[in-house]
Amino acid sequence: xxxxxxxxxxxxxxxxxxxxxVDCDVHTFPPTMGALDAYMPQRWRGYASTxxxxxxxxxxxxxxxxxxIGSRHDARPADGSLPGSDLGMIREQxxxxxxxxxxVMTPVYAMQTNFDYAAVVARAFNDWxxxxxxxxxxxxxxxxxxxxxxxxxxxxIRRAAADKRFVQVLAAARTLEPLGRRKYWPIxxxxxxxxxxxxxxxxxxxxxxxxxxxxxxxxxxxxxxxxSLATQATSFVFEGVLDxxxxxxxxxxxxxxxxxxxxxxxxDKAYDTxxxxxxxxxxxxxxxxxxxxLTTQPMxxxxxxxQFPEIIADIGAxxxxxxxxxxxxxxxxxxxxxxxxxxxxxxxxxxxxxxxALYGLGVA
Amino acid sequence: MTVEGRSIGVxxxxxxxxxxxxxxxxxxxPLCAGPTTMHVVSERPGHYEWTRAGEILRCPxxxxxxxxxxxxxxxxxxxxxxxxxxxxxxxxxxIAPPQPPVNAGDVRAEDEPxxxxxxxxxxTYTVSVDEEYVVLEMG
Amino acid sequence: MTHxxxxxxxxxxxxxxxxxxxxxxxxxxxxxxxxxxxxxxxAWYPRGAASLTRADWTDNGGVEDLRRELLxxxxxxxxxxxxxxxxxxxxxxxxxxxxxxxxxxxxxxxxxxxxxxxxxxxxxxxxxxxxxxxxxxxxxxxRFVQVIVPVRTQMPIGRRTYHPLWRAAAEHGLPVALCFxxxxxxxxxxxxxxSLYLEEYxxxxxxxxxxxxxxxxxGVLDLYPSTRIVCVECGWAWxxxxxxxxxxxxxxxxxxxxxxxxxxxxxxxxxxxxTLQPIDAPTTDDFVKTIAQxxxxxxxxxxxxxxxxxxxxxxxxxxxxxxxxxxxxIRATNAIALYGASRLGVRExxxxxxxxxx
Numbered sequence: 001x002x003x004x005x006x007x008x009x010x011x012x013x014x015x016x017x018x019x020x021x022v023d024c025d026v027h028t029f030p031p032t033m034g035a036l037d038a039y040m041p042q043r044w045r046g047y048a049s050t051x052x053x054x055x056x057x058x059x060x061x062x063x064x065x066x067x068x069i070g071s072r073h074d075a076r077p078a079d080g081s082l083p084g085s086d087l088g089m090i091r092e093q094x095x096x097x098x099x100x101x102x103x104v105m106t107p108v109y110a111m112q113t114n115f116d117y118a119a120v121v122a123r124a125f126n127d128w129x130x131x132x133x134x135x136x137x138x139x140x141x142x143x144x145x146x147x148x149x150x151x152x153x154x155x156x157i158r159r160a161a162a163d164k165r166f167v168q169v170l171a172a173a174r175t176l177e178p179l180g181r182r183k184y185w186p187i188x189x190x191x192x193x194x195x196x197x198x199x200x201x202x203x204x205x206x207x208x209x210x211x212x213x214x215x216x217x218x219x220x221x222x223x224x225x226x227x228s229l230a231t232q233a234t235s236f237v238f239e240g241v242l243d244x245x246x247x248x249x250x251x252x253x254x255x256x257x258x259x260x261x262x263x264x265x266x267x268d269k270a271y272d273t274x275x276x277x278x279x280x281x282x283x284x285x286x287x288x289x290x291x292x293x294l295t296t297q298p299m300x301x302x303x304x305x306x307q308f309p310e311i312i313a314d315i316g317a318x319x320x321x322x323x324x325x326x327x328x329x330x331x332x333x334x335x336x337x338x339x340x341x342x343x344x345x346x347x348x349x350x351x352x353x354x355x356x357a358l359y360g361l362g363v364a
Numbered sequence: 365m366t367v368e369g370r371s372i373g374v375x376x377x378x379x380x381x382x383x384x385x386x387x388x389x390x391x392x393x394p395l396c397a398g399p400t401t402m403h404v405v406s407e408r409p410g411h412y413e414w415t416r417a418g419e420i421l422r423c424p425x426x427x428x429x430x431x432x433x434x435x436x437x438x439x440x441x442x443x444x445x446x447x448x449x450x451x452x453x454x455x456x457x458x459i460a461p462p463q464p465p466v467n468a469g470d471v472r473a474e475d476e477p478x479x480x481x482x483x484x485x486x487x488t489y490t491v492s493v494d495e496e497y498v499v500l501e502m503g
Numbered sequence: 504m505t506h507x508x509x510x511x512x513x514x515x516x517x518x519x520x521x522x523x524x525x526x527x528x529x530x531x532x533x534x535x536x537x538x539x540x541x542x543x544x545x546a547w548y549p550r551g552a553a554s555l556t557r558a559d560w561t562d563n564g565g566v567e568d569l570r571r572e573l574l575x576x577x578x579x580x581x582x583x584x585x586x587x588x589x590x591x592x593x594x595x596x597x598x599x600x601x602x603x604x605x606x607x608x609x610x611x612x613x614x615x616x617x618x619x620x621x622x623x624x625x626x627x628x629x630x631x632x633x634x635x636x637x638x639x640x641x642x643x644x645x646r647f648v649q650v651i652v653p654v655r656t657q658m659p660i661g662r663r664t665y666h667p668l669w670r671a672a673a674e675h676g677l678p679v680a681l682c683f684x685x686x687x688x689x690x691x692x693x694x695x696x697x698s699l700y701l702e703e704y705x706x707x708x709x710x711x712x713x714x715x716x717x718x719x720x721x722g723v724l725d726l727y728p729s730t731r732i733v734c735v736e737c738g739w740a741w742x743x744x745x746x747x748x749x750x751x752x753x754x755x756x757x758x759x760x761x762x763x764x765x766x767x768x769x770x771x772x773x774x775x776x777x778t779l780q781p782i783d784a785p786t787t788d789d790f791v792k793t794i795a796q797x798x799x800x801x802x803x804x805x806x807x808x809x810x811x812x813x814x815x816x817x818x819x820x821x822x823x824x825x826x827x828x829x830x831x832x833i834r835a836t837n838a839i840a841l842y843g844a845s846r847l848g849v850r851e852x853x854x855x856x857x858x859x860x861x
Contacts, residue, residue, distance in 0.1 A: 066427045066755055073424030074397040177695040210713035211691045211706060213658040217759055220716045223752045224693065227709035231692040234705045239698060258744035265740055266783040270705050273812055274555065277701045302747050303768055303798055331425055336391040406761035409722030427755030439754050
């Protein structure tokens with residue numbers, strides 16, 4: 001019989017993607033939350049573990065997740081640091097394992113009640129990201145902002161945007177008010193000034209997570225994030241944000257994508273029937289093409305996998321951008337995430353070309 | 365451990381040995397890096413009953429539950445399995461002769477994304493132990 | 504050829520407090536007179552939003568209007584009425600119960616007793632014990648074919664607080680309808696208070712989705728396997744992605760909710776039905792494709808949502824080119840399977856149809 005040697009499935013055993021991939025959702029992190037203090041003025045150091053508050057408390061404590069810090073078991077650094085803090089592991093488990101050309105970091109920060117502190121934390125996240133950006137040329141960043149405070153968020157965008165390795169601005173999916181509301185418009189103004197998309201990412205706090213109160217289970221909390229992204233998209237359209245900022249681009253991150261088509265159908269029907277509420281320049285679905293993108297994770301798995309290619313076709317192959325969500329437990333592996341074969345040309349767009357176009361990657 | 369290019373995990377559950385392929389049939393995660401745990405069943409909301417300590421292997425990625433005894437995935441025992449290998453305990457002098465290699469066609473089928481839905485058949489191996497020799501049957 | 508058409512969502516709003524007053528108990532009317540309180544006024548369908556009611560239909564009409572505008576021209580065999588009275592909007596639980604009782608009495612007297620084609624949805628108050636009492640009180644009246652709860656409840660409706668309501672409905676063979684609307688305090692979305700009714704309207708679909716997640720994860724369908732749920736006026740084009748998402752979650756999260764012992768989408772196909780209007784799918788192709796993605800032809804129930812403006816005058820309520828086998832199921836078969844031929848009063852008609860088919 002064969003010689004037994006210790007080891008694990010070698011990276012070369014994975015079917016290495018020949019396509020150069022852009023991963024649009026990677027959660028890098030400092031080794032501890034406290035490590036972020038180094039990027040803050042003295043007065044705020046330690047505040048996170050003393051008096052910092054959030055809205056309604058974070059759902060992190062309310063719903064035990066599938067795994068610790070919501071991360072893959074095998075993505076935990078041996079020294080107990082936070083998953084996503086070890087660049088070596090990120091390279092080994094993600095960037096090198098598949099042919100990842102670019103990976104977009106998405107540090108979501110949601111404890112936004114103290115506006116002064118939130119601004120400090122956002123800035124700290126952005127300064128910290130520079131370390132990873134310097135150390136690993138394949139990485140790109142997202143400008144973290146204190147999104148409940150429009151003017152402060154806009155100021156941070158303007159400050160950080162000078163570094164072109166920041167490819168978008170990042171806010172959470174669940175906010176205190178729907179994101180189309182005017183208090184958030186200073187953010188969008190700064191985004192379009194610098195040609196940066198705004199990304200709404202899984203997470204956030206402020207309201208019960210459904211329109212009928214707080215659910216019992218992580219099953220509902222996690223799955224319900226798509227519904228939160230849906231109500232945000234609705235707000236964006238009907239509040240006229242896209243009329244006011246016709247060049248603004250929106251990325252909906254970590255909510256899957258199959259729900260977007262029936263949502264825009266419903267918006268169209270509603271807008272056609274219910275007059276007198278708002279006057280838009282276009283009908284709702286006409287905004288979708290020019291303004292919205294979605295990342296693929298968690299990848300839809302229709303009951304009948306044969307329906308998968310038509311789901312993509314109905315949304316539009318140019319609207320979807322692959323994301324792994326490394327190191328989270330619901331990680332999508334680039335080579336095995338798709339539940340069915342799709343056309344090579346479609347796959348190329350989703351696995352990289354759409355993101356390159358949106359974020360201007362690989363352009364001098 | 366790596367055997368014939370495949371990573372396989374061998375588990376000792378109260379003196380019984382099981383071996384499964386270290387590759388989750390869902391998205392290829394390192395299955396054997398996941399925790400082994402009890403099985404949980406329930407008769408009604410709020411009722412959590414724990415049985416069969418250590419016999420359930422959860423994928424470290426999406427948490428799918430695999431029965432180490434059968435390799436079957438709990439939520440779809442007929443459609444989703446991980447490959448088991450027979451593991452036996454034998455004295456050194458009685459170690460089984462080398463088995464013929466696994467049909468290369470099987471390996472290829474597993475590595476290709478399915479054309480048409482997913483076929484989540486993966487590999488289990490029967491394990492047995494005697495003295496210090498863990499004998500893994502690859503056939 | 505015998506034809507049947509069962510309209511599972513027709514609105515007959517209570518036109519005014521005055522109309523309801525004769526059905527309210529004395530202590531309530533006395534209190535209202537003194538305080539000038541005219542009952543809960545939550546506007547699930549804002550009054551005066553002319554576009555909500557079709558221009559050629561009568562808002563707040565009576566039985567004659569309904570016959571002339573809906574039952575006769577559309578050849579409706581049975582219409583299930585929903586007065587959508589926001590009894591849940593009264594925070595005082597005893598008053599909420601009194602208003603719900605009165606609304607149901609009003610419906611029975613003013614409508615159900617006046618035309619044999621009419622059936623009713625039972626309004627329940629917000630307190631669950633009182634809701635059970637109202638179900639028990641009305642259980643013998645077979646003209647009430649379902650319990651109706653606005654989809655925006657105060658807490659997700661799969662929670663254990665609501666289990667007595669689910670049990671009572673199941674015991675009496677009554678589906679529970681989750682209908683557009685609700686007076687629960689708090690934002691109507693998970694992302695805060697929207698500025699516009701349009702957003703609240705569109706977002707009602709998301710509320711329905713999260714309620715289905717709550718019902719399944721809460722184990723309601725395991726505890727009471729005869730439960731049937733009807734999503735009324737919440738749309739249905741959104742259903743397939745939600746079922747796929749639930750299935751995907753459950754495969755890894757089963758241990759959080761181990762009483763859920765099979766795919767959530769199986770539960771949905773077995774226990775959930777949805778009324779036709781609004782048809783959010785813009786073309787017949789989209790319509791048919793969505794039903795294919797749902798994986799069952801048995802789930803959609805014909806409705807006009809009269810008098811809301813869901814389809815223009817002269818247009819059919821359902822596209823004429825929906826394949827006939829599917830259209831037949833939607834028009835009546837699915838509703839009869841759900842509510843029962845006896846309760847709908849169509850036993851003889853159903854028998855005739857079966858004879859004609861064979």
